[in-house]
Structures are given as C-alpha cells and as structure tokens.
Amino acid sequence: MSEVNENTAGDELVPYIDPLPVPKVLRPASADVLRETEIAIRPTWVRLHSQLPPTLMWGYDGTVPGPTIEVRRGQRIRLAWTNRVPEGSEYPVTSVEVPVRPPGTPPASTEPGREGTVPNPDVAALPAWVVTHLHGARTGGGNDGWADNAVGHGDAQLSEYPNDHRAVQWWYHDHAMNITRFNVYSGLVGTYLLRDDEEDALRLPGGEREMPLILADRNIDTDDDGQLNGRLLHKTVVLDPKNAESGMPVTLPFTGPFTTVNGVIWPYLDAEAAWYRFRLVNASNARIYDLVLLDEDDTPVPGVLHQIGSDGGLLPAPVPLDFDAALPTLTVAPAERMDLLLDLRALAGRSLRLVNKGAGQAAGVPDPVNNVRYPQVMEFRVRECAEPDDFVLPRVLSGSFRPYEHGQIQHGHRLIVLTTPGTVGGGGHPEIWEMAEVTDGQVELPTDGVIQLKGADGTVKTYRRISRTMNDALGFTVAEGAFEQWSFLNLGGPVHPMHIHLADFQVMGRDAYNVDGFDLKLGGTRTPVTFDPTRVIPLAPNEHGFKDVFRIYPGQLVRVLGRFNGAYGRFMYHCHLLEHEDMGMMRPYVVAPAQALKFDHMAGHGGHDGHNGHDGHGS
Structure with missing residues (x-):
C-alpha cells in the first residue's frame, strides 16, 4: 500500500x-x-x-x-x-492505526489512505x-x-x-x-x-419539506496508485503504541475527512423558496460539528435558520441561529439531535452551503491542522416556489414544556468524574468514576480514588471512587419515578458527550472549576478541585429544553436534572465518543420500583438513597 x-x-x-x-x-x-x-x-x-x-x-x-x-x-x-x-x-471496515504527527501539522486523520x-x-x-x-x-x-x-x-x-x-x-x-x-x-x-397532537397543531413544514439529515464522517481507503477505492477506512492516531498498564495501544477517537449526509458525501438539495424542516442527528463516531450556513460569498446567513427542538422534543420557543456572538456556530456532538426550520422564501435563485468550521479558520475555509480538511457538508439550491408558503413561525412552540426549578423538586444527587487521559490505573484512556461522599472522615488524604471538591457554597466535600469500569459492582440504583441530579465533572482532556439511557433531562447549569489539584500519578486530589466564580458559563440558548446528551467540557461541572420514570430494568450511561465507550467509558445503572427497594439489603445492588455524590450546589 x-x-x-x-x-x-x-x-x-x-x-x-x-x-x-x-x-x-x-x-x-x-x-x-x-x-x-x-x-x-x-x-x-x-x-x-x-x-x-x-x-x-x-x-x-x-x-x-x-x-x-x-x-x-x-x-x-x-x-x-x-x-x-x-x-x-x-x-x-478496514481498521488501521497511524503514528501521531508533530504539533502544528495536519493529523493523519484528515487524509484518506x-x-x-x-x-x-x-x-x-x-x-x-x-x-x-x-x-x-x-x-x-x-x-x-x-x-x-x-x-x-x-x-x-x-x-x-x-x-x-x-x-x-x-x-x-x-x-x-x-x-x-x-x-x-x-x-x-x-x-x-x-x-x-401538540406538534400537529403547530402545522410545521411536512411531507417533502421535512426530512432527516443524518451526518456522519468517513474515511476512504486507497489502492496502490493512491486512488480512492471506496472501502471504509477506520483510521485512528496512536498516542501510546503499547501502554505500560494495559498492554494495549492508546488511540484518539476516530474523525474522518469526508462528511456524509444521509449516506452521501457532500450532497445537494434542490429546494423551493419555502420553509423546510430538517431533523438533524450527528451519527458520527466522535466528530463534533461546528456548523455554519454560508451564502455564495462565504458569508454567514442570518435570519433564516431556527432551532425548534433538541434531543427530547420541542424547545419552549424557537432559537434563531444567526451565527453571531450568542451562537457563532451550531455545535452538534455525536448523538445530539437538532430540529431545524430553514426559511428559504426570499432566496429563490440562490445557493447556500452548510459547512463545518475549523477552530483556526473562517467558516468554509479548510483547516487541516484542526482536523477539518474538507469543510463541505451539503448545498441548498433554491428555486421559485409554485405556491406561496404561508407558514408563520410561532413565538412559543411548546405550551406543555415546564422548566425545572432545582429548589422545588425533591431529588437525589450523583457525582460522576471524567478522568484525564493518563490517570494512573486507567490504561491511558479517560474513565468514568462514580463517586460516593465520605461523611465519617475515615479516609486517608491524599490517596488514589479520593477527590475533594470545593463547591459554589464554599464547603469542601470528600468523595471516594466506587467504580471505574463497566463490570465493576453496580453503583447506582434509582427508584422508578424519582428525580435525580447527575453532576458530571471533567478533570481535563477532550469534550465528552455523555448520554444517559431512558430518561430526559434539563441542563441546570455549567460551572467552571479549577482542576489543578488533581494529580494524575496519584489518581486523586492533593488540593481540592475548586469552583471558580470568576468564570461564569451561561447556558447556550438552545440548551433550555429536554436533552439526553450533554457536552462536558474540560474544567466544567455540568448539572442535569431528570426523572427516571416509565420503565424498569438495567440501563447504561456512557460517553458517546464511540471509541471511548468501547474502551471503558460506560457504566450500568438500575431502575426499580420504590416499593421493591425497601427490601434491598444493598447486597451488591448499588446505592439507591439518591444522595451519593452530593455536588455542593443545593439540596
């Protein structure tokens, strides 16, 4: 080859x-x-x-x-x-692992072959x-x-x-x-x-003017002459060829150079000058898209794209996507869904392009150093509409939506820590640590698996790790119908899109933390991980709905509140970077009737009091 x-x-x-x-x-x-x-x-x-x-x-x-x-x-x-x-x-699928390249050069993942x-x-x-x-x-x-x-x-x-x-x-x-x-x-x-019926009453665009947009990046193998041969290539970058702890290679998650939409690389849509509804999902293994809608002059197009729904259904009200300071891009992590309305009524004869923006270049410009060699996603070619489109975008979408008020809902708390790659005992990969609060003071400090957290209220709490791999003992058991707040703390490394099966959640807040006190070689904190009041992180305008995937950025604690109702059984939660999920960032949890849990003597069935891992952000 x-x-x-x-x-x-x-x-x-x-x-x-x-x-x-x-x-x-x-x-x-x-x-x-x-x-x-x-x-x-x-x-x-x-x-x-x-x-x-x-x-x-x-x-x-x-x-x-x-x-x-x-x-x-x-x-x-x-x-x-x-x-x-x-x-x-x-x-x-053909799978290969290639060496990491020097900083400042395009990673191998941006190229085919x-x-x-x-x-x-x-x-x-x-x-x-x-x-x-x-x-x-x-x-x-x-x-x-x-x-x-x-x-x-x-x-x-x-x-x-x-x-x-x-x-x-x-x-x-x-x-x-x-x-x-x-x-x-x-x-x-x-x-x-x-x-x-509530959605029907909105009379949203439908029929041929409603369609899924399933995004997925791909790489393609080449023949001996360097020509693309069409075969799927799963090409990842090796950071550690043979990790000393695990004996297994440590690789970055897959990201490929080509974007497919509904299974085709860089397609176009012949559209009428009318309203369209697009049901977008990022089905990529690991690529996070930063999407921008451009005109023929590579200028972002304001006023025509609106988000009306997210993972869990309709938003309370439409969110304009004007690619301005409020939302410079439409950021979509793996498994996130975006319900979008596109108003093409005034754009007959025009062509618009949806592109993926690299971190170091303007929208539409290739940015191979930041893993966006080909920014193209798809094109919209707008023609005259045979009949005027009389759809009017409502100011309120969902009259049934109710925002959660933290202090008004009785709920338990869980703390989940996402570790930094290279933490001792992790085999070179990031992990999910489920934490339980230590209230009796009977723990040695500092030590492996113990984290101290100084929350927004100034109180320092101590937590010990109760699990770190998929097959460790069950940690969380939830009473059916109960509300719980799960707090995800990212100690450093990549953005993790965390997905919890079964339940819908509302994002209650994003809090900045100084994580310097965590020692990778120790596997615990030497000084508390501390809330940073100087870095205020407002929720994005399109985060105010029901979600089941949450982007957890490094140095942030993200609090999500949801109700575990409507089903029983053993479920999972995990990082939706599929390479991370497959390499251990996945954990089970159980939902059972509250009445049955009264007879549970904690014999390997996890903590179900709903208060393991209180995060210091309210009761």
Whole structure:
C-alpha cells in the first residue's frame, strides 16, 4: 500500500454533484402489538459519491441509513431487529492505526489512505454480532439494546416500544459491546420520529419539506496508485503504541475527512423558496460539528435558520441561529439531535452551503491542522416556489414544556468524574468514576480514588471512587419515578458527550472549576478541585429544553436534572465518543420500583438513597 501524500486522493472528489437521498419511511402496523415488524440487517453496496466505486456496508433493511420509523404517541409497537448478514461475510471496515504527527501539522486523520500501515486483522475477523439501541426511548431494560445481548446470524432481537412520550426525534444504532465503533461505522444507523397532537397543531413544514439529515464522517481507503477505492477506512492516531498498564495501544477517537449526509458525501438539495424542516442527528463516531450556513460569498446567513427542538422534543420557543456572538456556530456532538426550520422564501435563485468550521479558520475555509480538511457538508439550491408558503413561525412552540426549578423538586444527587487521559490505573484512556461522599472522615488524604471538591457554597466535600469500569459492582440504583441530579465533572482532556439511557433531562447549569489539584500519578486530589466564580458559563440558548446528551467540557461541572420514570430494568450511561465507550467509558445503572427497594439489603445492588455524590450546589 503506497503512502498517500497531502492533498492528493481526497481532492479528486467534487462537492455537491450528488442529490441528497431521503430514507424511506416505515410506519409499523399497530392493530395488533403481538405482531412484530421485522427490520433486517443486511450487507449492501452503497455509492458514497458518484466518483467513487461502490462501498460495502451494513444497513437496516439493506439501506444506509436505515428507514425513518414513524409512529404516533401511545402507539405501542414491537420490532424484530434481525441479523440477516450471511455467516462468513466480509467485515466491511478496514481498521488501521497511524503514528501521531508533530504539533502544528495536519493529523493523519484528515487524509484518506492507510499511510503504509497494516490493517488490524482482529477487526477484519469480526463476525456480524449486533444489537440495536433506540437512543432516547423510554422502554424497559429488556428492550433497550443491552450491549452484551448482541445477536449472531439468523437471530432476532425483539424489542417493544410504548412510545409514551412527547413528539420527538430519536435515532437507532448498533450498541454491541466492545465493537460499537466498528458496527456503527459500517452503516448501522437510522432515525425514528414520534408524532403527537401538540406538534400537529403547530402545522410545521411536512411531507417533502421535512426530512432527516443524518451526518456522519468517513474515511476512504486507497489502492496502490493512491486512488480512492471506496472501502471504509477506520483510521485512528496512536498516542501510546503499547501502554505500560494495559498492554494495549492508546488511540484518539476516530474523525474522518469526508462528511456524509444521509449516506452521501457532500450532497445537494434542490429546494423551493419555502420553509423546510430538517431533523438533524450527528451519527458520527466522535466528530463534533461546528456548523455554519454560508451564502455564495462565504458569508454567514442570518435570519433564516431556527432551532425548534433538541434531543427530547420541542424547545419552549424557537432559537434563531444567526451565527453571531450568542451562537457563532451550531455545535452538534455525536448523538445530539437538532430540529431545524430553514426559511428559504426570499432566496429563490440562490445557493447556500452548510459547512463545518475549523477552530483556526473562517467558516468554509479548510483547516487541516484542526482536523477539518474538507469543510463541505451539503448545498441548498433554491428555486421559485409554485405556491406561496404561508407558514408563520410561532413565538412559543411548546405550551406543555415546564422548566425545572432545582429548589422545588425533591431529588437525589450523583457525582460522576471524567478522568484525564493518563490517570494512573486507567490504561491511558479517560474513565468514568462514580463517586460516593465520605461523611465519617475515615479516609486517608491524599490517596488514589479520593477527590475533594470545593463547591459554589464554599464547603469542601470528600468523595471516594466506587467504580471505574463497566463490570465493576453496580453503583447506582434509582427508584422508578424519582428525580435525580447527575453532576458530571471533567478533570481535563477532550469534550465528552455523555448520554444517559431512558430518561430526559434539563441542563441546570455549567460551572467552571479549577482542576489543578488533581494529580494524575496519584489518581486523586492533593488540593481540592475548586469552583471558580470568576468564570461564569451561561447556558447556550438552545440548551433550555429536554436533552439526553450533554457536552462536558474540560474544567466544567455540568448539572442535569431528570426523572427516571416509565420503565424498569438495567440501563447504561456512557460517553458517546464511540471509541471511548468501547474502551471503558460506560457504566450500568438500575431502575426499580420504590416499593421493591425497601427490601434491598444493598447486597451488591448499588446505592439507591439518591444522595451519593452530593455536588455542593443545593439540596
């Protein structure tokens, strides 16, 4: 395999020459809930770009992305996610690990090709072992897609979804233990729309003027002549070839140079001069997009794009996306959803481009040093509308939305610490530490796994680590129907988009902390991690709704409040950087009836008093 030089193979692809595909809509039968609808996972050949040869992928119902599943609120359905990948099938992903490059140079992840490295034979040998998680759904633990419960060829995962939820966009994807990053990358994603009467009353754009935009970045392998051969390439950068603790390589999460929308690289949409509704989801393994809408002169376009919903449904009111100081970009982390309205009524004859902005360049300008070699995402080509569009954007979207007031809701507290890569005992990777407050003073300071936290009220509290890996003892048990505030503290490193299964949350606050007191070599604090009142971090205007994915930035403690109701069972929460999830940033928790927990003698069933890890931000 020849080495691919900078600015060669990927530049042969011309942007905006392929139309945007729209996934087919699947409306499961509901007359008899005992009759399930099968969605079969099959190999398929996909044209990612008209200048590329076909790419082998796996798809739900044989398409990438899978069909858009559409249901009504309260319509209980059963889906049989069936593995129809023939035994012995070729795994569709080539995986390589390349050396890290010097600072200030484009990382290898911005370029296609293997750079002379040998593919990982263990990835090539993977079987079709899959399990589907309906991300965001309120359903029992047995239906949720537990990562270990993946199925092989010919078997089916039968899941029941009550759909007792406000109108919302969920999405479905593979969640197989240890290999989610490869299975999702192979194409196993799709979107799921739940409708209700409140949404109907808004008379939002629909039909051909409503469509999903499923974003996912990809890399492509090359042949011996350096030409793109269409094969999916999972190319990651090695930071530590053989970590002294784990013996395993430590790699950065995957980010690829090419952006696909609904399975096509850099498509275009022929649109009328009318309102459109786009149900956007970032289905990438790890890339966080900073999106900007540009005109023909590479100038941001204000006044036409509005966010009306997020992960958990409609926002209270529309949020204008004017790419100004309030929201300079539309930032979308993996698994986040954005319900968007685009007003094209005054733009007939114009072309607009949605681009990904690099950190070091203006929007639309390539920024390979900051991992954005190709900023293109998609283009909108606006033509005259046959009939005037009389839709009026309402000032209030959801009359049923109620903001949570911290002091008015009885709730428990949990503290989760996201460690810095390189912390002792972590094998070189960041970890999730579940913490329990030490109230009897019987703990040695400083020591491994013990963190002191000085909160906004000035009180110093001491916490000890109670778990750090997926298979450690269960830490959190929650009474069904209970409210809890979970606080995520990022001690340093990358942004972690944290996802909690089952429940919807509201973001209560982002607080700045000085984390210098944490010692990586010790694995604990030598001086308390301390609230910093000089750095005020307001919530973004589009964070004031229900969410199930939260971006946890380094040096921040993010507080989210939600209610664990409507289902029982064992669930997971994890970082949605899929490489982090697969490498250990995932933990279980249990929801059980409050009445049954009265008989729990704590025999390995986790803390359920709701007060482990009080974060010092109120009772």
